[in-house]
Amino acid sequence: MFKVKLPILVMLSSIACLVMSITVMLGWITNIEILKAFIPGFVPAEFNLAFSVALVSLVLILKYFFPENTRMQWVASALSIVVIMIAAITLAEYLLQLQSGIDELFVKDNTIIYSKYYPGRMSPISALCLLVLAAISYVFHQRKYAVYQFYLLSAIAFLSLVMLIGLVFITDIPAYIHMAIPECLSFIILSTAFWAIQPELHKKISFERKTFAALGAAMLLVVFISTLSVYYSNMRNITAAKIEATNKIQEEAEKTLSLAEDIETSGLAYVLTSDTSSLRYYDKARDKINIQIARLWSVSSGSDSERVWVDSLHFYVNKQISIFQAGIAQRMKANQRLKDYPFNSGAGIYYTNWIRETISQLQQREDRLLSEQLNSNQKNIASFNRAFFVFLSSVMLMLLVIILTFRANIIGRRKAEKLASESQDQVQIIFDSAPDAVIVFDGSGKIIQWNPKAVKLFGWKTEEVVGQSILSLIVPEKYRDQYLLIWDKITADPDIKMKGYDTEIKVINREGAIIDIAISISEASFKNEQIFIGFIRDISEKLAVQQQLESLSRQIDKANDAIVSIDSNNKIISWNEGAEKLYGYGKEVMIGQQIDEVLQTEMTDEGLKYLSMELLEHDYWAGELTRKTKSGKLISIHSSKTTIRDSDGEIQGFVAVSYDISYQKKLTAEVNHLANIVAQTTEAIISVGLDLRIISWNKGAENIFGYSQEEVIGKVVTDLELFSMSENEINDSYVALLKNLSWKAELPAIHKDGNKFFGVINSAIVKNELGDNESIVFIVNDITERKKLEQELKQYSNDLEEKVRVRTMEIERNEKKYRNIFENSPLPMWISDNNTLAFLDVNDMALMKYGYTREEFLSMTAADIRPTEERQKFLNQNLSYDLDIENSNRGIWNHLKKDGTLMKMEVIVHKIMFDEIPCRMVLANDVTDKILAEQKMIASEKQFRNTIDNMLEGAQIIGYDWKYIYVNDAFLKQTQFHKHELVGYSLIEKFPGIEDADIFQDYQRCMNERMVIHKETEFKFPDKQNSWLELRFQPVPEGIFILSVDITARKHAQFEIEKLNQELEQKVSNRTDQLVAANKEMESFSYSVSHDLRAPLRGIIGFANILEEDFGPQMTMEARRILTVIKDNTSRMGQLIDDLLMFSRMGRNEIVKHKINTRSMVSSIIESVNNMEGQAPINWNVHELPNIEGDQAMINQVWVNLISNAVKYSKQNPNPCIEIGSLVHEGQIGFFVKDNGVGFDIKYVDKLFSVFQRLHGSHEFEGTGIGLAIVEKIVTKHGGKVWASGGLNKGAMFFFSLPPAGNQIKSTSIMENINQSR
Template sequence: MKVPLGTSSQPPASNQSSIRASEAGARAASTLRSRIPAGLAYLLAVALTAATVLLRLALSSRFGDDPALELFLIPIILSAFAGGPGPGLVSTALAAIGAEYFLLPPKHSFAIESGLHSLEWLVLILAGTLISVLLRKSSRGSPGAAAGSLGNERPGMSPGSEAGISHTLLVSGGSICVVLGALTLVGWFFYIPALTRVGPSFNPMVANTAVGLFLDGLGLLFLAAGRPKAALGGAVWSLLAGILTLAEFGFSIDLHIDELLVRDYLRALPAAPGRIAPNAAVCLVFCGAALLWASMPRWREKAAVIGVLGALVFALGAAAVSGYLIGLPMYAWGTWKPMAANAGLGFVAMGLGVMALAVHRSQPTPAPEERILQWVEWKVRVGFALALAVLIVVGGMSYFSLVRLHEDRVWVDHTYQVIASLRRVLSTVTDAEASARGYIISGKEEFLEPYQEAVREANAELGTLRSLTASNAAQHGRLDVLASLVTERFAVLEQAVEVRRGEGFAAVQQKVPSGREKQLRDRIREILAEMEASEQSLLQERIARSHHAGTVARVAIIAGITLAFALVAVALFVISGDFAGSRRARAALQEARDQLETRVRERTAELAKAKEAALGSEARLAGVINSAMDAIITVDEQQRILLFNPAAEKMFGCRAGDAIGQSLDPFIPERFRSAHAQHYRAFSEAGITQREMGRLGSICGRRASGEEFPLEAAISRVEVGGRKLSTAILRDITERVAAEEVLRSSEARFRSLIENSADVVVVLDADAKALYVSPSVAHMLGYRPEEIAGHNALDLVHPNEHEPYMALMQSLPKDARPVRSRFRMRHKDGSWRIVESARSNQLNNPDVRGVVVNARDITEFVSAEETLRRQAALFNQTYDAVMVWNWRGPITFWNRGAERLYGYSLGEVIGKNPHQLLRTETPGGVEGFLSVLEQKNTWEGELQHVTRDGRKIIVESRMTLVQDKDQVCALEANRDITERKRVQEKLVEAHRTTTTILESISDGFNTFDREWCYTYANAAAAKMLGKPREELLGKNVWEMWPHAADSPFGVAYRRAVAENVPLQVEAFYPEPLNAWFEVRCYPSPEGLALFFTDTTQRKRAEEEIRLLNRDLERRVAERTAELQAANKELESFSYSVSHDLRAPLRTLDGFSDALLEDYGPQLPAEARNQLATIRRGAQRMGVLIDDLLAFARLGRQPVTRQPVNMEALVRSALEELGPECNGNRIQFVNGDLPRAQGDPALLKQVWINLLSNAIKYSRHAERARIEIGSLAGSPPRVYFVRDNGAGFDMKYASKLFGVFQRLHRADEFEGTGIGLAIVQRVVQRHGGRVWAEAELNQGATFYFTLEGED
């Protein structure tokens, strides 16, 4: 392929422009950095920062304690802007060090004191670093790239979105200014003050400012519309008004321009009515300058100047507006006139508009990458302008707040001075009094000197006070009163001094009125206190105000700095993405250029190679021509020979020297010469070769000897140097033509042989393509030979045989041995023919070069043979035993199925009688079915046969009689059904068993089919349902039991069938059965089976039990309630016994005692005895009641069972009884006492009672002996207490444990008779038993157990 070298030397148009754009970008990026040398930038950073430090120190008196570190942002920004990050960071570091050393407390030290100032310092460092880094990023897209033209600035035609935004800002800023200015002017001209100011308490915007804003706004709109000249009017007015006003302020003159247009009838500030505020004037000057700049064609290129002016205007306007918003005097410069709030708003809009104008100016031509850079640059500018503006506002705010703080501090000091002075007045007055009094009392002259000194001081102090309170009218008034009072006081003192001096001490007391003195003193103190209170309240007020101002300033500064940082950060993050995009674009461009260069180099190399090849081929051609076997002759248009190679010399018998330059004609036979000339012309004109020099292969040439010879020719034509040359390559084919002639005659003979053969002869190539097919194929396959020749033989072979066919073709022996094969081939009519063929591999035979196939159709032959074989195989393959026997004769056929079934092989059975061999048995006998067979020619039935190994089998047999020529044969086919029979019998047996079981069970059982008809019912079912079985079977259940359908039974049956789950249901069936049934239903594919029981009896029994239970429960409840009531009654009874019965007893006893005591001596002895008896009776009654209550309490107290150590219990009981034991008189014998389960407190009571009893009743014994122990033996454990005391008669043993039952008289043995009753109750409550054995005067033994005897 040819390379278009001409175009590859120039890059495509788009690439070209991109390269140019990127170069412009790179140039622009380096512009800023190249503007200032690096060293100079660093010097500048150091110098600027140092200057700032000095400036700040110089202003120390102004700022006081406030570090005012914001100042340092200015050198940092300037350094970073001018020199990049390095100088920026240097400036930051210097500022940080300087501020820390000189400004942050403690001053002149590098120590850091925590607090708000340190925070401010950290913020400064962070801000400086951020600014430096940020400016490094932004310096890649520098303002230098802003060079744009003013030519294409029609609105709406700007290329990028930034143009849209800037245009919007421009137009809206201009419109706002126009509207504001116009409204204000209307207000002035038509006396509508509301239009000239924001509110009644605000200053109005003066008319000159309004005109300026109006014209400047118009100017912006004109510039936006692309008519710069029209903006000049506004520019001129603004500049003039601004500069002249500033001059008025600067030189304190009046140029009479303030009320040029309208009289300032509002006179908000009478100092200079109608005059523009100085900051507004500056704004106007900047606006005018910006508009002028934008209007001048020569200056337009420097849009940055316009941007800076716009930012300044914006900052001044914003400062004024925010000053009004937060209440700091940032709207005014010093004491000069303040800017109006609406003017501030106007200048904010104006500033934004002018900034937008700067961006609008600098719109570049729309090259994609440049556009990105422009966009970035715009963002950087806006971000920084906004941040700068915010910082300026913050700076202003902090300045004003500092000024105010300072003022407040001065005021506070002043107040303190006043208070001190007041106190001094009081003390001097007091001093004067004291000294005067000293003199009056003592008469010593040395007291007079301090007195006069104090008077002087007091007067001087009053003068000081007067000057201090000059500005405070109220205090001044009070001071006047005070002064007069003090004067009067001193006059009185003076008078006293004079009197003392002249007339003595007594006269003083007489003449000087002491009341007035006191009055004056009090009044002075009062006034002083009043004044001090007033000053104190002023002080509080001022401190509060200064605190408020400080808070406002701090909040504003922090918020402002945060906002500035946020703006800068946002700008940074926004543009960093753009820079990445720009870098990517540049990288892609570079890559494209690299690829292009590579391609150019490749093409150049190819071209060089092609040239070299061309040079080499010429030499090679000459060699080829000379050594060629064929003759090569080149002729020109006139058929003159130009080239005649050695082979041509030999072919034509003519030397090249003789031929060259001669005509070609001598080498062409005469008869062809004219035709050749014509052909040659046609060829040279149209490039078409016509063969008119004889048939193919018989073009003739003529040797020099005149001999003609056949030749082959190839002719080509080239154009060299404008000449058309033809070159012929010729070959002498005389010998070949002769050989072909011989071959042709021999082939014809063979062909006729083949073509007349019945077999088809085919020659295939190695891929089975038919090279030759003999005509006889038409007989075999219906195709004409030419329909097959050239096609692949495989196309005709049956698809299933493709693989073997190809395998055969591949594996043909090399030695041409014929191989026989058989394939199915498709006839033209679609049928398949079986073709047998012999093929021999003659591929290596040069005369044939193919596989010779001799094929013959053998379809008819094959199909007959096949049928027979298949039938036989079929017989053999079937599992049924098949045999053929002659009628009443031997077996003639016996298949494999028969062999398998009976175990006899074919050889064993041929010639044998089948019935004898197999011992055929059948209910009707062999003769029976033979006669049927004879009559009907066919029979079917079951037979029993015996196999070779003696097994009896049942077969299902089919026999057919067949008339075969003269012989009658029977064809018998048998199938073994022995297993089936066995299973059937088993099934019948199982069914019989099941039925027997079902019939014998007592539960009812029946089945329904899918139509809900009874299919079976056992005897029990019939009995329970009260109907004979025959009546049930076949009947529909719903018809037979009309109530069943809606009863629980019906519901359960249907559900069981629907959900195919077994269910159980118990319910009552009414008339005529009147019985309960429990039914279990089991669904099955055949229907539903039911087991059911008549549960009427059970139900009745259950009902009875339920009723009984209910009755029982009710009775238990009744009894419980009764018992509870009784208990309750008993309880209240015992309670009232405890309380009420004792009181009268106490009365009895008490009053008897009183009687005895009071009147005892007067009573006879008998009466005293009787009273003593009354008392004994009452006391005994008291004991009885206590015992009775204790006994009753036992019944209520719950018994808690726990393991109890009985020995320990007895020990502690004896200890308690100690006093009753009477020393050693009683011998205690302690036996073995095993542990027990019980309530320890109650058991202890048992032991105490038994032991005290024993002690009591063995009182009279000579040698009392008390034995405590337990009886060994099987449980329950028996404990006992035995004594040898009074004992008792066993016939009273039954009364022993009764309450209040005693067997001894009270005068013999005291006691209430409750002790043993308690013992019995405790033991019984433990489930045990207590009993006693005794003999009168022989002692008693008390036994007890704590558990049941079983």
């Protein structure tokens, strides 16, 4: 916890000191007192001091935070030197009474303080502290200076603390040792920090030293307190004496005064009364007063000013006395005549008053002095009390710290002692239970300690050996000199303390037996004496084992077997003579070689891997290997390998022991071969010992007898009862065997399951190498099968004979049957010789058909019944025919009857043997009629085919294998193929890529799903020409039939039309765009007309107005009239523009249809026109008006124009009457506005609705002639009609009609409206 915080604390400390120093320095630079001293009135810290403290703080930072940085340490050293210089020069100044100028080097000290002798100079204590601090920074981390550092730093801290306390509590510390608050604080902090950052030195400061420092500090404090108390008590004594003196002066002064008064009163009394008793008093007082003044003089001896007072008193008293003396003398002369001697007592009283005054002043002064003294006394006492209290507290605190430290130390010591005793016990235990014998002896070889193991090893008990010489005790005599030399060498070696010394020597035990030991000697010092500790281990056994090992390795070396050890990397480590013998390579060649590289083995990599796995798993592997020897021979070896593991179980390598087994192997192979033969043979081979117990029992025996090898081995063979033999027979056979050495018999044998069979037994005696009988071999063959076969064969031949007999009978029967068929066949049949073609047999039907007799027919050949012209062809064909024909063949031939009639005969030919001659049997059928019919059919088919061939539509038949079966000319024309190019070829090969075309799916659908498909499609032909075809797919039995019409021309025409249409559309769209553009243009035109045309007009009117307003009175009537004309015309122009704009807008604007309440629309218009001035009241007659659908604003305009027209043109009528109503006109809703005004001439009715057409001059009726044109335009836009009727001065009637809102509401809406209005 503290360690973590140390850097922070150090940083804070140095920053605090830096801040304080910088504050002070700033105070000096800006001359602000409070910054220099921190508390007003206190001593200011000097600039040099603050500067030095700042440098020391920096040194602290550099030393602590950059201990490794050489450059930083350089800087720190440089800073320390600066500080040391400053402090040293200051101290020198004090000591030598010099003035070097360093004090005011940086700033001028303008403060005049009573206590300062040298402006700007720091106090000597501060300089000393600085010097010490800076010097200490040079010996940081050096242990040998730790103690000095500790004391010096403690002293600085302590001194600063005392100074700080002194500053605060004691006001009259001698001025030259005054230190300022910031410097006290900085010194405390820095000295503590300097100590704190050297933790490695803390250990060097023992408890005693700390105590010593604290006690020293406490004593210093006590001395300080004592000094202070002496100083203060001295001060008090002085003041007490002073008080006493003052009191005395006052007292004496009082007495003097009373005496002076006595003189006055008694003198005066005598003079007035000449009472001599008064004179007596007078004399007494006069005598006394001088003594009194002398006493006053003596008590005021301390102060000159007081003596002045006393002198003047004395003078006044003498004056007074002399006056009174004179007065008294006169009185005494004059005696009774007082009036004659008037006494001037005034002078005497005058002096008496002076005396009184003087004494009073003296007393006042003394009073003042007294109170001053009392005050200072009190202050001193208070200061002392405070200081005493503070220092006493400090002392108590110190003592408390000391007590606590003691306590901690005592506890620590106790703990340490306990630990020490524990560790001693532990050491003893270790010593006693050490696995080695431990002997401790001194430099002269005397034994000091001897542990139980040593007792066990040497037989000497501890108490027997302690104090004995080790040399004489355990070293055999003959080795003593030798060991002494070693001993000298050990003790002479300076490194022995560090390294120890190990050796192996021979020693002797109590019984006199020599033991081999390993001894390790190390040196130590104990109680400042050199001692040696020897650790001894008995290595006799180890040596014995070593010898054993050596002998073993010699044996291994000499062993016949090849013994090779190999390390984990398969490198040979050892190679014995046996190995050399076996493999032919010498030891020197092989060590370090890879064994498998030099001694090649036939083992595969997998085998090797398996081997090493086995070895790893079981630590042992034994098996056979082949290896190539030096001579290149492959030898078989038996090899056993064992892994060598170290104590951690890691494999270090392995040992292989191998010997040659090549010969053995060969033998084994042969034996195995034989054994295999024996084992696998089907004969039972049983070997039996002379005791008739079974030794071997092969597979054949297992098969034949059913007993397994395990069941019978070791059993007596006769007990198994393998053969049905009586005991006598067995004995006889055994005797025969022994006699003839072999025996043979055919006997019924018995299987394990009880079945009997026949066996042939061959037995023989087997002799060993010595010619003695060793065993008997039985070879048994199962001959049951053979016997059974023999019997079966017999049976078969009997059966066969019977079968042949039955067959013969059957054949005879068949022969008869076939003959019958031949004879009675309804079709002509004959048999002819294959070679001669001569007829060999013929049936009746043939004779009848051909018209020959049997004799005639049988005398002819097959060629004779052919037409002469075909005979040669028949003969030619017949020769080759014979080769092709297998069983039968058929064909249609022309045959001749005897009478020469030609017949179409369908002939079926069979190859048969007839009387051992290869013949053909012919069955003929007259198909003349059938063929004729067929020919007819073909003709008619041809006719159809021609039709199809010559059709304009293309026709094709495609087989299931996609091959063209039929194509007609039209199709060929369409496809531009020749017939031979298509028929027989498949669609796919002729139109490559068609499988991927969409149309192929139609082919397939038609082919597979047997459906009719109708399609128009475009084909690309090889010459890149495109054709449009209309295709009709039809399933037919052969496959599919496709009818195709070339519609290319039609398609082209169609495309042409489409293209034209598109062009037309393009044109329309272009035209529309143009129209839209024109509209736009028109719009902007009218916009600018409305803006720009109106602006000048406005100007004209405006300025005309100004003219009229400003200059009207000066103008003549005519001028004013002309002005009005200008204005009127301009207004008209404006109106014209507005109307024109409105008209054009009507043309442009889109109609937005809404339902319009005609009645309310008309009412509001009437309302607005009714109130026109200069108008006779109009008689309105408004009928029911149905609601309509239309553009609200536009229809409103229609009504406004019509109604305002009616009003306008009837204004000359004194009784204007306007009628508004509705009607149905040509299925539309019509309205009319009728007036009784001026009307119009019906012959100009056509011009009524044209733009700018007026039937009246504007002088009669104002207007622009656009109103009705607008009406016409709006109504027309709505799809309605306008018309008018009237006559000049007969009033006018204007009509307009609008289409009804929609068909479905046409009538109802009107009805509804009518209903509503009712």
